[in-house]
Amino acid sequence: MHVDEFLRNSQLAVSEKLPYVGKDRPLMKLRQLLRRLRPGVWSGWPEKAYQREGYQQRLQAVEEHLSECLDEAPAGPVRILSMCAGDGRDVIGAVRSHRRRKDVAAWLVELNSQSVELGKGYSVNAGLDRTLKFINADATIYSTYKNIGAADIVLVCGVWGHVPANEKSMLVRAISTLCKPGGVVIWTRGTSKGIGRVREIEALFAGTWWDKGRVTYTADAAWAIATYRYRGPAHELPADGQIFNFQKNAG
Numbered sequence: 001m002h003v004d005e006f007l008r009n010s011q012l013a014v015s016e017k018l019p020y021v022g023k024d025r026p027l028m029k030l031r032q033l034l035r036r037l038r039p040g041v042w043s044g045w046p047e048k049a050y051q052r053e054g055y056q057q058r059l060q061a062v063e064e065h066l067s068e069c070l071d072e073a074p075a076g077p078v079r080i081l082s083m084c085a086g087d088g089r090d091v092i093g094a095v096r097s098h099r100r101r102k103d104v105a106a107w108l109v110e111l112n113s114q115s116v117e118l119g120k121g122y123s124v125n126a127g128l129d130r131t132l133k134f135i136n137a138d139a140t141i142y143s144t145y146k147n148i149g150a151a152d153i154v155l156v157c158g159v160w161g162h163v164p165a166n167e168k169s170m171l172v173r174a175i176s177t178l179c180k181p182g183g184v185v186i187w188t189r190g191t192s193k194g195i196g197r198v199r200e201i202e203a204l205f206a207g208t209w210w211d212k213g214r215v216t217y218t219a220d221a222a223w224a225i226a227t228y229r230y231r232g233p234a235h236e237l238p239a240d241g242q243i244f245n246f247q248k249n250a251g
């Protein structure tokens with residue numbers, strides 16, 4: 001099924017349009033160029049962030065969710081896709097000692113080249129360099145995924161807080177195109193500014209093709225980690241178009 005048809009038939013709000021296609025294309029291209037020119041704002045982020053207890057708790061919870069999804073994955077190859085992957089330590093941490101590790105093929109899309117280089121080094125150290133493919137590219141545009149395809153497990157960790165409010169539903173929709181039927185998404189959402197932020201994302205998934213699975217909270221109550229399963233149809237990825245505009249600390 002083509003995504004346009006899928007979107008028309010889906011239970012997502014019909015008033016939501018695909019962003020930045022057609023007449024908005026020049027604006028989309030300009031934003032893509034600016035993002036490419038300013039990747040350095042995230043340099044060193046994983047090393048600094050993961051020194052903090054809260055992020056360590058979040059990492060542990062994401063690894064647990066991912067490990068559980070691997071436990072439940074049907075026999076055969078398991079495709080993992082991480083959007084805005086950082087240095088990939090969550091995927092590496094969960095896959096390296098998992099009994100399904102030989103079945104895994106993972107694509108980690110990250111714009112910051114420093115994090116990508118670090119991640120590649122970690123994957124070599126973990127013996128996962130043939131399993132993990134880091135893609136140093138913009139995760140917010142559909143065209144990045146054209147040679148990847150749909151995944152069994154999609155990770156969207158540390159991302160919602162950088163998606164403008166009116167574009168969050170676009171990301172939910174994109175995840176529906178990036179996830180195979182029966183597959184799962186694992187996402188995180190900060191809760192230090194209130195549980196409402198989690199409820200907002202849950203509401204976007206409610207009434208769509210997604211079934212809510214496990215939701216856990218870190219001991220410091222700063223993060224929610226959620227797994228949702230996709231019950232919708234398979235469909236083609238849009239060849240082009242903006243998924244959302246990554247805006248640091250959008251809320």
Ligand SMILES: C[S@@+](CC[C@H](N)C(=O)[O-])C[C@H]1O[C@@H](n2cnc3c(N)ncnc32)[C@H](O)[C@@H]1O
Pocket residue numbers: 035042045046083084085086087090109110111112115137138139140156157158159246
């Ligand atoms: C809060 S960090 C989360 C990293 C990782 N998912 C984690 O949880 O450890 C956000 C990441 O998004 C990356 N990023 C920002 N804009 C991006 C874009 N347009 N495409 C891909 N990655 C991007 C940053 O470089 C940073 O590594």
